[in-house]
Amino acid sequence: MTESPFSEELAPSRSRPPWQYALVAVPLLVAGLVFWWGYNRAQPHQFSGAVIQGLTAAPDFSLSSDSGPVSLSDHRGKLVVLYFGYTFCPDVCPTTLQDVADAIEILDDDDAKDVQLIFVTVDPVRDTAERLGEYVRHFDESFLGVTGTEEEIGSVATLYGIYYRAGEGSEATGYLMEHTATLLVIDREGNLKEVIPFGVDSEGIAADFEYMLR
Amino acid sequence: MAISVDSPETTEEPRLSRRGRRWLIAVAVVAALVVASVFAFVTFQPIQVLPRVRLAPGFSLIDSESRTLTSEDLRGRFVLYTFSYSSCENCGSIDETMLEIQEGLATADLRGLPVRLVTISIDPDDTPETLAAYADSTGADSSVWTFAAVEDDRFLADVVAGGFNTYYAAEDDGSISLDRSFVLVDNAGIIRNEYKYQTQTSDAERILRHLGVLAEEVENSKGAASLAYEAAHLFLCYAP
Structure with a gap:
């Protein structure tokens, strides 16, 4: 009779006060949380773009904005997002800038402060520093727009894998620029970490920023 | 009791x-x-990958048939770059390696991987005509192997030395000294390997094997298997 399952279950409840169960339950709960945390950490983050593993410092540059010279190295410690475009750009550039602005909105305030977008013009003939500043701040107050001589822009673009060229246009738009439309993300240590292709939505961009800001 | x-x-x-x-x-x-x-997994490396080393440069080239070839045109392809020039007297071994790879591509099982070979001239005096004659002399098949020069000379150093990390310098006697260098770039414009130093295995053999590794990654890293490939990148399971 003493082998009955009921007597087995009842026996401890009679002899053990409930706090003793807490002794078992609490460590189990903690172990569960640690496992859950570890599992989430161990899950490789699925990036929206191509991740670069080599630790090559992103080439530094010094270009001009309407608030003075801007160097990549000024922003060490932040996640720097480089985008090459031009203010007369009809579709790809405004869409991308809006996506980055929306991604920053998604981040919490501390993370948002640590993201710096730098918009480098590929059309230095028409884009003055003032025009660029006004244009990028339309998307987010923190954005910087920079320009330089044709040689300076050409060098920086080449090193960042950006191709561009003046193309056809119309009376209304003026000439259009063909250009590589990737977002380049440089981590806090100044290494180029990710190349995000055009078309990734703001949630995808925000998730990658968040992961790289951990 | x-x-x-x-x-x-x-x-x-x-x-x-x-x-x-x-x-x-x-x-x-x-x-x-x-x-x-x-x-x-780390010891036996059932999956091997090539690291994503760094970004390849952006450029615009003019090929031996006077056509424009930009880094954007080559996006989506796997491209092996090398550097040479038409009047180079010591570039024979570079061309031989490229030829060996061109021939290897015809027989290698690369599962339809789109591969291009590109020789970029580092001599600003090269023209489409001199490059066409150079291409003929090497036995290049123009559907696979392109000879081209950087369109705007101002950016030649940025492309070759800055972007592809390949040393070259004009000498006093008018010749150009140049390091032997092959650079393998993937479909996203990212450098996956550089071949600068001769190893036991020939460059052509290693490059063909590495193209095979990339072909496998492209074919297999879909869905859940992509996690295994990310793990291989994470644990540095790099193909020798």
């Missing part, structure tokens, strides 16, 4: 701890299995 009251207590204790011990053993076994499988 005292014995009968104590006895459930004393039998309860070992039973609980026995259960606890079983749990502990189960957890230890699972943990050991996880550690062992990670160790096996």
Whole structure:
């Protein structure tokens, strides 16, 4: 009779006060949380773009904005997002800038402060520093727009894998620029970490920023 | 009486701890299995990959048929770049390696991987005509192997030295000294390997093998398997 399952279950409840169960339950709960945390950490983050593993410092540059010279190295410690475009750009550039602005909105305030977008013009003939500043701040107050001589822009673009060229246009738009439309993300240590292709939505961009800001 | 009251207590204790011990053993076994499988993955490397080294430069070239070829045109393809010039007297071995790869591509099983070979001239005096004659002399098949020069000379150094990390310099006697260098770039414009130093295995053999590794990654890293490929990148399971 003493082998009955009921007597087995009842026996401890009679002899053990409930706090003793807490002794078992609490460590189990903690172990569960640690496992859950570890599992989430161990899950490789699925990036929206191509991740670069080599630790090559992103080439530094010094270009001009309407608030003075801007160097990549000024922003060490932040996640720097480089985008090459031009203010007369009809579709790809405004869409991308809006996506980055929306991604920053998604981040919490501390993370948002640590993201710096730098918009480098590929059309230095028409884009003055003032025009660029006004244009990028339309998307987010923190954005910087920079320009330089044709040689300076050409060098920086080449090193960042950006191709561009003046193309056809119309009376209304003026000439259009063909250009590589990737977002380049440089981590806090100044290494180029990710190349995000055009078309990734703001949630995808925000998730990658968040992961790289951990 | 005292014995009968104590006895459930004393039998309860070992039973609980026995259960606890079983749990502990189960957890230890699972943990050991996880550690062992990670160790096996890293040691035996069932999946090998090539690292994503850094970004390849952006450029616009003019080829031997006077056509424009930009880094954007080549996006989506796997491209092997090398550097040379039409009047180079010591570039024979570079061209031979490229030819060997061109021939290897015809027979290698690369599962339809789109591959291009591009020789970029580092001589600003090269023209489409001199490059066409140079291409003819090497036996290049123009559908696979392109000879081209950087369109705007101002950016030649940025492309070759800055972007592709290949040393070249004009000498006083008018010749150009140049390092032997092959650079393998993937479909996203990212450098996957550089071949600058001769190893036991010939460059052509290594490059063809590495193209095979890339072909496998492209074909297999879909869905859940992509996690295994990310793990291979994470654990540095790099193909030799």
